[in-house]
Amino acid sequence: MSKIVVIGANHAGTAAVNTILDTAPDQHQVVVFDANSNISFLGCGMALWIGGQISGPEGLFYSSQKLLQQKGAMVHMLTTVTKIDFDRKIVYAEGGDHTRYEEPYENSF
Numbered sequence: 001m002s003k004i005v006v007i008g009a010n011h012a013g014t015a016a017v018n019t020i021l022d023t024a025p026d027q028h029q030v031v032v033f034d035a036n037s038n039i040s041f042l043g044c045g046m047a048l049w050i051g052g053q054i055s056g057p058e059g060l061f062y063s064s065q066k067l068l069q070q071k072g073a074m075v076h077m078l079t080t081v082t083k084i085d086f087d088r089k090i091v092y093a094e095g096g097d098h099t100r101y102e103e104p105y106e107n108s109f
């Protein structure tokens with residue numbers, strides 16, 4: 001089983017995680033880091049919210065930490081990747097609570 005680290009879990013990151021875990025769920029361990037507090041934010045929906053066509057921001061997300069974790073990903077929110085050592089293949093990240101991560105990988109997206 002190879003480990004894949006996904007940096008950023010908005011549209012590109014969510015698509016990567018879904019594709020990896022939907023097509024080859026038992027072949028890859030997926031670790032996700034996002035500096036933000038949410039996943040899959042539809043920026044284009046802001047106009048609908050501001051224009052009163054939808055009542056709140058709830059409809060502006062089509063995925064979540066929970067949904068990605070249910071598929072088997074390890075998802076770290078509010079955690080910023082601070083450095084990538086491409087030679088040693090290690091991703092370094094720090095959480096809002098100052099927890100530090102050193103995540104080795106075989107592949108990165």
Ligand SMILES: Cc1cc2nc3c(=O)[nH]c(=O)nc-3n(C[C@H](O)[C@H](O)[C@H](O)COP(=O)(O)OP(=O)(O)OC[C@H]3O[C@@H](n4cnc5c(N)ncnc54)[C@H](O)[C@@H]3O)c2cc1C
Nearest residue numbers: 008009010011012013033034035036043044046079080081
């Ligand atoms: C108001 C608004 C309206 C828009 N309307 C449209 C539209 O109508 N049509 C359209 O096609 N596009 C629209 N867009 C653009 C669209 O939202 C972007 O093209 C899209 O979000 C890009 O997705 P992405 O996943 O590639 O990157 P991003 O959305 O930029 O996601 C990057 C993710 O990586 C995370 N990240 C970045 N650096 C780090 C780090 N060091 N460590 C950890 N995490 C990190 C960020 O927190 C973020 O979640 C709109 C954007 C906005 C803001």
